[in-house]
Amino acid sequence: MKTTTNIPDPDGFYASLVAAHEGLSPEESAGLNARLVFLLANQVGDQATLLACIEAARPSTSPSHGATA
Secondary structure (H helix, E strand, O other): OOOOOOOOOHHHHHHHHHHHHOOOOHHHHHHHHHHHHHHHHHHHOOHHHHHHHHHHHOOOOOOOOOOOO
């Protein structure tokens, strides 16, 4: 899994991504994100890499997260 920038124009990509969400409702925006994830996952095509990316993207939780005293 690559964790360093691998996009020739990351700022341009980000601007395009933000622009794609303009004018969408929260539900439409979530749908766009879901479709985009599946399209990009298909481009990657490697199951192990995709699973590593899912794990890396998950928020970190501390051992005490959700614990009660």
